[in-house]
Amino acid sequence: MTDTVAAAPGIVVVGTVLQAPTPDALDVRRDVAVVVDTTGRITAIHPASSPEAAQAVAAAARVVRLGTDERLLPGLVDLHVHAPQWPQLGTGLDLPLERWLFEYTFPLEARYADAGFATSVWDHMVPALLAHGTTTAVYFVSIHEDATVALAEACVRHGQRGYVGRVAMDHPDGTPEWYRDVSAEAGVASSARSVDLVRSLRSPLVQPVITPRFVPACTDDLLTGLGELAAATGALVQTHCSESDWQHGEVLHRFGRRDADVLHGFGLLRPGTVLAHGNHLDAGDFALLVATEAGVAHCPLSNSYFANAVFPVARALADGVRIGLGSDVAGGSQPGLLPQCQHAVTVSRMLDDGVDARIDATRRGVRGSRVDVAAALHLATAGGANVLGADVGVIAPGCWFDAIVVQLGRPGSPLRRWDDLDDEVRIAEKIVRLATPADIAQVWVAGHLVAGTTT
């Protein structure tokens, strides 16, 4: 007798797995049986033709057999989504960050004082992101506790894994008086309540995140209180760091120290801390992130608008920094992470080559900056999971069954496998560059089908 009993097999998915557990290569396992227990965790992966697979199939409550033109991938882990900015997705990117915040974004976020409005947005956004393959999302909400808890409830209702953070911001210069915490103490107390409220939902799908918006929007007292709250509660932390020339310069001017160092001084760099953007981080900052086990949400499309620089993802990976991808809805104008994978590859090529043809090619770019599709897919899945310390992002025993099924060959779709031309590496490239929600046939979170259908 052992004192632990393996949970009964719930689902077996039979098909071909395509994933990127490491940044340097794709991992393809053809014709395997992925065994998922009734709790939603993967217990084993067997060759489909093995006796173990036959046994698991016979015992399973549900068997899903994928077609030869379907691929099973880990679900996408979006490390940076501004939930209340969903209604302005695709608009308003004509201003620099510091004006975009005051003129477009803070007025919209202020509307989430109305919890009914908030819920109507969440019930549109969460299913839409699931349909794009986002099985885990790390959310900035607004300063409102009710809207924050309503988003956590929406994640539970729709079956998305959600890291949900009430935004704290109180600085009289960095925020408008009509959209800020009334004091540092009030901001810390409200963030503390939001941590308790999200935890009180008692769902394994959702957890709270302590969320100082960024240093320019927060007083020293607020940052101090939130660092103490993180230590006291053990909740994860997220913020923006060294995003643009303006943001990085503001912090340097105020403290005479670099942004990452300032956050560290307030106790905000901790294991699992998500620093959005990080475009102006240097090698010393990277070493600090490695030492504190904080990570970066690389948001390549948003960065093209706001950052004034390209995040050196190849260099940061080489330095051992934990990195995932973020859509940065709505500073990034597209939902989901497959587009961000493509943008990560594209902007890395621009950094590598340089962009101004008047400069000699030998001096134009930063050689060694390129990343490929496999690395990008890694960031969107295992990389993001690694930042959070979450058991997702790979299809492997012990991990949650958070996965997507991509269908090739849908009528009218350019996402198609050509016999004798396309090997699995090309199929992965095509999925990353061409798949749309219409090509994502199923989305699974913790063993539950949360979007799409099985045949």
Ligand code: GUN
């Ligand atoms: N810095 C502070 N707030 C924001 C935000 O909402 N979006 C982005 N991209 N950067 C920020």
Ligand code: FE
């Ligand atoms: Fe952001």
